[in-house]
Amino acid sequence: MERNTSQKEIILDYLRRVTSHPSAEKVYLEVKNKLPRISRGTVYRNLKNLKEKGEILDIPADVSRYDGNISNHPHFICQKCAKIFDLFDFCNDCKVLKSKKTKVGRIVDEADASSSPFANARVTNYQIYFYGKCSKCQSRKI
Amino acid sequence: MERNTSQKEIILDYLRRVTSHPSAEKVYLEVKNKLPRISRGTVYRNLKNLKEKGEILDIPADVSRYDGNISNHPHFICQKCAKIFDLFDFCNDCKVLKSKKTKVGRIVDEADASSSPFANARVTNYQIYFYGKCSKCQSRKI
DNA sequence: GTGCCTGCAAACATTTTGCAAAAAC
DNA sequence: GTTTTTGCAAAATGTTTGCAGGCAC
Numbered sequence: 354m355e356r357n358t359s360q361k362e363i364i365l366d367y368l369r370r371v372t373s374h375p376s377a378e379k380v381y382l383e384v385k386n387k388l389p390r391i392s393r394g395t396v397y398r399n400l401k402n403l404k405e406k407g408e409i410l411d412i413p414a415d416v417s418r419y420d421g422n423i424s425n426h427p428h429f430i431c432q433k434c435a436k437i438f439d440l441f442d443f444c445n446d447c448k449v450l451k452s453k454k455t456k457v458g459r460i461v462d463e464a465d466a467s468s469s470p471f472a473n474a475r476v477t478n479y480q481i482y483f484y485g486k487c488s489k490c491q492s493r494k495i
Numbered sequence: 496m497e498r499n500t501s502q503k504e505i506i507l508d509y510l511r512r513v514t515s516h517p518s519a520e521k522v523y524l525e526v527k528n529k530l531p532r533i534s535r536g537t538v539y540r541n542l543k544n545l546k547e548k549g550e551i552l553d554i555p556a557d558v559s560r561y562d563g564n565i566s567n568h569p570h571f572i573c574q575k576c577a578k579i580f581d582l583f584d585f586c587n588d589c590k591v592l593k594s595k596k597t598k599v600g601r602i603v604d605e606a607d608a609s610s611s612p613f614a615n616a617r618v619t620n621y622q623i624y625f626y627g628k629c630s631k632c633q634s635r636k637i
Numbered sequence: 638g639t640g641c642c643t644g645c646a647a648a649c650a651t652t653t654t655g656c657a658a659a660a661a662c
Numbered sequence: 663g664t665t666t667t668t669g670c671a672a673a674a675t676g677t678t679t680g681c682a683g684g685c686a687c
Contacts, residue, residue, distance in 0.1 A: 356661050356666055377652080392669045397652060399667095413555035416651065429618070476571070476627040485618040498641055498686050519676080534644045539677060541642095558676065642685075649678070659668065 361399045363387050368409050368421030374428075374437040376416050412437060412480075427481035433490040440483065503541045505529050510551050510563030516570075516579040518558050554579060554622075569623035575632040582625065 363384050368375070375383065381396040400419060403409040410420040414430055418437055427440040505526050510517070517525065523538040542561060545551045552562040556572055560579055569582040 354662080354666080358661075358667060360668075378650095390669070392671095393651095394653080394670075395668055401653095432619075476625045477574075478627070479623060479625045481621060481623050483618045483621045485620070496641080496687085500642060500686075502643075532644070534646095535676095536645075536678080537643055540679095543678090639687090640685105641687095643683085645681090645683105647679085647681105649676100651674105651676080653674070654672085656670090656672105657668105658670105659666105661666075662664090 360384070360388060360391055360395050361402070364396065364399050365403060365408060365421065368403075368419055370421070372422070372439060374412055374418040374420050376418055378416075380419065410480075412482075425478070427483060429483040429485070429487070431487035431490055432484055433486050436487055438487065502526070502530060502533055502537050503544070506538065506541050507545060507550060507563065510545075510561055512563070514564070514581060516554055516560040516562050518560055520558075522561065554624075567620070569625060571625040571627070571629070573629035573632055574626055575628050578629055580629065 364380060367380065367383055373379075377393070377397055377400055380400065381391070381393050384391055384396065400409070400411075400417075404411045404419075407423065408421075410423055412418040412420060412428060412430075414435065414437065420428075420439075422439065429438040429440050431437075506522060509522065509525055515521075519535075519539055519542055522542065523533070523535050526533055526538065542551070542553075542559075546553045546561075549565065550563075552565055554560040554562060554570060554572075556577065556579070562570075562581075564581065571580040571582055573579075
């Protein structure tokens with residue numbers, strides 16, 4: 354039987370409260386404020402656990418980043434500063450995005466080739482990632 | 496000035512010929528057949544290089560996996576055997592996928608909140624990943 | 638000949654793991 | 663009291679890097 358520990362509770366609580374998609378290391382450092390004796394091992398074990406139970410989301414960037422908001426929403430990953438934004442809503446001015454509108458829709462609508470190796474697979478979830486430069490990095494000199 | 500080397504050429508050639516989305520280690524082992532003296536360092540350096548030039552795709556799974564086919568297409572990642580399938584076409588029988596059809600379309604269509612932090616970002620590309628169990632793993636006992 | 642690229646090995650970063658003690662139930 | 667979880671440290675994994683020599687141009 355699985356047990357409730359303050360470590361697990363505080364980690365999950367932290368992830369649900371922030372929208373910064375922290376790395377394991379960041380989670381460790383933050384949770385350490387409340388539980389000074391916590392170890393990285395514990396953080397990694399709990400993150401893995403929560404992820405397997407579907408309570409948090411693992412965003413595979415350069416290092417894994419975690420999201421306590423498991424409602425299905427796309428992410429925008431800045432390739433310069435590595436910030437990750439939730440995309441509940443989208444930019445209306447982005448030309449690239451607009452030009453791809455149709456394409457994204459079409460991919461899903463064309464879901465009808467039963468001969469693919471994917472034929473009897475079971476999809477349990479999906480993720481959409483947008484890549485580029487965030488507005489701050491856009492205007493940054495260096 | 497960038498130089499042409501057999502190492503780079505053979506790595507790119509290999510990635511363009513296979514659809515298995517090999518890891519860096521797998522690329523190393525395969526290319527080693529043609530260039531027995533090649534080192535991991537060279538493989539990593541070239542993969543990074545090709546990726547930055549946009550000649551190959553980096554799929555962030557448990558370890559990075561590479562795709563020589565840079566035409567924009569979604570991927571299905573089996574969470575059991577870690578195989579990655581290209582989804583030029585989709586399964587017509589998958590209930591989960593079907594039920595999400597509208598949702599995926601809606602996300603893109605709702606691209607109109609100019610107040611988001613994403614507002615002035617520049618999207619240069621996007622990726623869609625489907626997760627689940629492939630057909631083989633579906634029928635596997637263990 | 639010059640300067641980029643390689644092979645090698647060491648270094649690095651991130652994540653996992655074995656173990657004894659502590660905590661949960 | 664039993665079993666899970668923790669903290670710690672060591673190990674494993676994947677990737678990057680410094681350097682001297684080799685190769686492309």
